[in-house]
Amino acid sequence: MRLHLSLNHLIQLLTSADRETARKMHTLSLSSTTTPKDTDVPIPLLGFGLWQLPGQACLAPARAALAAGYRHLDSAQLYRNETEVGSLLVETSASIPRSEIFVTTKQGVCGGSPDKTYQLALASIQRIAGEADGGYVDLFLIHTPRGGADARKELWGALERLYSEGKTRLIGVSNYGVEHLEEMRRGTGYAKKVWPPHVNQIEVSLTSHLPVSIQGEREKRDLIWLVADLREKKKKLHPWSQQREVVKYCKEHGIVVQAYSPLVSGEKEKLEHPLLREIAAKHAKTPAQVLIRYGLQKGWVVLPKSKTPERIVQNANVFDFALDEGDMVALDGLEEEV
Ligand code: A2P
Numbered sequence: 001m002r003l004h005l006s007l008n009h010l011i012q013l014l015t016s017a018d019r020e021t022a023r024k025m026h027t028l029s030l031s032s033t034t035t036p037k038d039t040d041v042p043i044p045l046l047g048f049g050l051w052q053l054p055g056q057a058c059l060a061p062a063r064a065a066l067a068a069g070y071r072h073l074d075s076a077q078l079y080r081n082e083t084e085v086g087s088l089l090v091e092t093s094a095s096i097p098r099s100e101i102f103v104t105t106k107q108g109v110c111g112g113s114p115d116k117t118y119q120l121a122l123a124s125i126q127r128i129a130g131e132a133d134g135g136y137v138d139l140f141l142i143h144t145p146r147g148g149a150d151a152r153k154e155l156w157g158a159l160e161r162l163y164s165e166g167k168t169r170l171i172g173v174s175n176y177g178v179e180h181l182e183e184m185r186r187g188t189g190y191a192k193k194v195w196p197p198h199v200n201q202i203e204v205s206l207t208s209h210l211p212v213s214i215q216g217e218r219e220k221r222d223l224i225w226l227v228a229d230l231r232e233k234k235k236k237l238h239p240w241s242q243q244r245e246v247v248k249y250c251k252e253h254g255i256v257v258q259a260y261s262p263l264v265s266g267e268k269e270k271l272e273h274p275l276l277r278e279i280a281a282k283h284a285k286t287p288a289q290v291l292i293r294y295g296l297q298k299g300w301v302v303l304p305k306s307k308t309p310e311r312i313v314q315n316a317n318v319f320d321f322a323l324d325e326g327d328m329v330a331l332d333g334l335e336e337e338v
Pocket of ligand 1: 049260261262263264265266267271286288289303304305306307308311312314315
């Protein structure tokens, strides 16, 4: 007997959990984006982290990422690869228009005066976009709140200036806790041309590479703070560290959350956790793919980093399965183990 079932019949046969899974599979794709409040600038949900890939070392991985379909590169002054990102954008422009690649950079130190701080940030844009008029980055972040209230205000002032000049399409912060965001919201000493910040990228990971232009004592001091801050920080944004308070705050205020180091910086012990392996086996995926998918289903922009070609491809191959509610709850529970 031949069985004729319409799509509607099939849908009715699904349980509500299956329907939710099917919906998630269909709603997320490699080209999925999120658009920060009050803007028309979409951010690709999957980005490629360029930390620990200084200088030329970033080129092959970033090329592989673009070939695998990533359209979002996450750089910073501290990563020392802005110039190479710029050359890559030129190199690929014949096949991928600049407008289709989302590029982020970050600055964590002041320059000694509001104007010098602005000039340091402008230099980043020139490294990435060249010196001709009209060059831009897509997102510019304050790398860390560590420099203190005055530094935070001065850096934000520089970013607001770049934003109003069209040199960056979005501005945001990184590593900010609720107290830093509240300081901005209250606004004392802030021009507050932009509130809320478009993005909060949580957490940055330690890298030993220094920013390109460290000239004065103040920059050196800021840098020492920045590196100390990064060293102190063990927490990232992944199941073992969900940063619930600041994530909730960002959601309430319409701030896009970006998850840095979603693969627990490759920590073997975590990637081989029995629960993660079990969920990965159930979906015929790897633990790394489960962690990336977990972040995406949480609604975060996820920024895995790899220098390994197969892993770069693997980490983008997360749109043909969906974690169900039980998987998500089980992964949420991992934080309690810390
Ligand atoms: P490698 O660059 O040698 O491929 P995070 O994004 O959390 O900071 O993690 C980056 C670390 O995770 C790097 O050490 C990277 O190694 C490793 N990594 C990246 N992708 C995978 C993967 N699919 N499986 C296991 N480890 C990975």
